[in-house]
Each structure stands twice: as structure tokens, then as C-alpha cells.
Amino acid sequence: MSDNLEHNGYFGSVEYSSRDGLLHGKVTGISDLVTYEGGSVKELKEAFEESVDDYLDTCKELGKEPDRFYRGVFNIRTSSEIHRELSIMAERKKMKLNELVNKAFNFLVKNEDKVLK
Structure with a gap:
């Protein structure tokens, strides 16, 4: 539960x-x-x-900050196939891989209820 x-x-x-x-x-x-x-x-x-x-x-x-400090940096483990596809997609869009992944993260955050049912 x-x-x-x-x-x-x-x-x-x-x-x-x-x-x-x-x-x-x-x-x-x-x-x-x-x-x-x-x-x-x-x-x-x-x-x-x-x-x-x-x-x-x-x-x-x-006099302490209550929130956890988030650096904005973390590792993501995925399959080599997904890594390859994302890298190719980023190159086709003339983007850095981080930029592409951040766009995907932004989409997920804004559409959480639709994407994660």
C-alpha cells in the first residue's frame, strides 16, 4: 500500500x-x-x-534551510539501444543530448497525469 x-x-x-x-x-x-x-x-x-x-x-x-539541495545533476541508466536512439535524435535536431533529455523531462513534469496513469 x-x-x-x-x-x-x-x-x-x-x-x-x-x-x-x-x-x-x-x-x-x-x-x-x-x-x-x-x-x-x-x-x-x-x-x-x-x-x-x-x-x-x-x-x-x-537558521537552517529546510529543503534538500538539488544540484540538477544525476545519472540515468538506460539500455545502450535507448542511449543510441536518443543520441541520434539529438543530432538530427541539432541539439545536445542533455538538452533533448531536459525537454523530455519538462514534458513529463507538465503532463504527469497524462503520461503516468
Whole structure:
């Protein structure tokens, strides 16, 4: 079982522990580990929102940036065939491979609901 929660621009996971009979999760997209749990969906959502608010308050008190630093650089593993096809496509369009891939990423971000059903 997996889903997501959202509060003040922060997202959190939703997991179920059959061992404990509890719902639990963690705030994603931050460097720190912030977790929450609840016995029902309502309790989990409330615990998530409280955890996000507490986290932001703590960061403010400490003068710390709450968000994870994203450099904009990461490796992608794909098949040699896809790598070849993308490289050829980029050359045909007179683009760098990074530029082509970024256009694809932008399209995905703008059309997430249509592409990832």
C-alpha cells in the first residue's frame, strides 16, 4: 500500500505496517529524516501535517534551510539501444543530448497525469 500526502508544499509517503497495524511515512524531498504515524488515515494526515509544521519551525529556529539541495545533476541508466536512439535524435535536431533529455523531462513534469496513469 503506497500513496502520498501533501502539506505546505511538502510531500510524505504512506505505508502500512501489518506487524504494528499502523500507517506510517516520512517527509520526502528533505535532507533530514522526519517520520510520522497514525492508527487511521485521519490520524496519519494530522501527524504528517504536524510533523511538517514542526520541522519548518525547527529549521527556522536553527537558521537552517529546510529543503534538500538539488544540484540538477544525476545519472540515468538506460539500455545502450535507448542511449543510441536518443543520441541520434539529438543530432538530427541539432541539439545536445542533455538538452533533448531536459525537454523530455519538462514534458513529463507538465503532463504527469497524462503520461503516468
